[in-house]
Amino acid sequence: MKGLALARSYYESFGKEMLEKSFPDELSRIAVGLVGEGSECSGFDDTLSQDHDFEPGFCLWISRQDYEKFGFPLERAYAKLPKEFMGFSRSRLAPAGSRRHGVLIQQDFYTRFLGQPTPPDSLVGWLYTPSFALFAATNGEVWRDDMGSFTAVRDVLKRGYPLDVRKKKLAAHTLSMTQAGLYNYPRLLKRGERGAAQLAVFTFVKHAISAIYLLNNAYEPFYKWAYRGMRSLPLLSEWEDTLSGLCELDNSEKNAKSKMEIIELLCDTLSEVLVKEQYSDAPTISLADHAYTVYNSIKDNALRKMHILEGIDT
Numbered sequence: 001m002k003g004l005a006l007a008r009s010y011y012e013s014f015g016k017e018m019l020e021k022s023f024p025d026e027l028s029r030i031a032v033g034l035v036g037e038g039s040e041c042s043g044f045d046d047t048l049s050q051d052h053d054f055e056p057g058f059c060l061w062i063s064r065q066d067y068e069k070f071g072f073p074l075e076r077a078y079a080k081l082p083k084e085f086m087g088f089s090r091s092r093l094a095p096a097g098s099r100r101h102g103v104l105i106q107q108d109f110y111t112r113f114l115g116q117p118t119p120p121d122s123l124v125g126w127l128y129t130p131s132f133a134l135f136a137a138t139n140g141e142v143w144r145d146d147m148g149s150f151t152a153v154r155d156v157l158k159r160g161y162p163l164d165v166r167k168k169k170l171a172a173h174t175l176s177m178t179q180a181g182l183y184n185y186p187r188l189l190k191r192g193e194r195g196a197a198q199l200a201v202f203t204f205v206k207h208a209i210s211a212i213y214l215l216n217n218a219y220e221p222f223y224k225w226a227y228r229g230m231r232s233l234p235l236l237s238e239w240e241d242t243l244s245g246l247c248e249l250d251n252s253e254k255n256a257k258s259k260m261e262i263i264e265l266l267c268d269t270l271s272e273v274l275v276k277e278q279y280s281d282a283p284t285i286s287l288a289d290h291a292y293t294v295y296n297s298i299k300d301n302a303l304r305k306m307h308i309l310e311g312i313d314t
Contacts, residue, residue, distance in 0.1 A: 003040020
């Protein structure tokens with residue numbers, strides 16, 4: 001059973017009744033759902049995921065002020081819910097609640113991912129907020145939020161990066177693809193640096209994946225789920241097998257030649273996509289030229305004055 005469905009069923013079976021009976025006056029101030037870290041929040045979980053941090057549980061988000069008023073009795077009520085459900089056992093909670101489930105202070109929950117309790121308040125703030133953190137803050141489901149305060153933050157985040165930030169990151173990742181794949185990879189092979197050449201391929205693939213998420217206006221999850229998350233994206237999700245193959249093949253002479261041809265084809269294709277999606281109008285097939293065209297189209301002066309690679313991990 002998928003973790004998100006398990007959590008929802010557990011809430012519907014026990015949590016909802018507990019809240020309605022024991023906290024009728026406070027219920028409108030409690031947001032309920034499952035969001036955050038853990039593959040189950042993203043729907044990426046499988047049977048292997050059940051060997052750690054997998055349990056019937058859900059989140060109860062309240063404000064810091066409300067936590068002072070009724071947070072402790074709410075903690076106790078949650079802790080008393082059944083310890084077994086549908087063949088799964090709940091983890092033991094710490095006195096102040098679990099990190100992923102149980103009673104969570106809304107401001108602290110968002111601060112853990114965003115560095116503040118509200119969405120980034122500047123383009124630079126958006127630029128430096130990690131994509132995997134934004135992904136974790138917007139995945140999962142919210143089943144109840146009468147006040148709407150938890151969902152209000154979430155809704156802003158779910159719109160994706162502001163356009164200028166998306167362009168800034170897209171320019172950086174596409175330029176990094178050309179540096180790693182078209183320039184460094186063949187030169188390293190000529191030097192006999194096969195290990196470093198493979199790192200260049202991995203770097204090319206890493207930046208290609210990031211570019212795909214940006215083109216889909218989607219946040220990239222933690223690296224181990226990057227391929228998995230690509231499968232549901234409408235644009236360029238078909239690249240998954242090709243990018244995976246680049247990483248899996250060794251650098252024998254035959255494979256190196258094939259990999260170089262694939263890298264060149266992917267760069268040319270991405271150039272065409274940047275034009276089609278109206279990120280660039282450069283009259284060339286060169287991905288590097290398109291990267292600078294995207295960068296130069298940024299309207300915000302502060303972002304445009306930064307180095308083109310600033311704001312990403314290179």
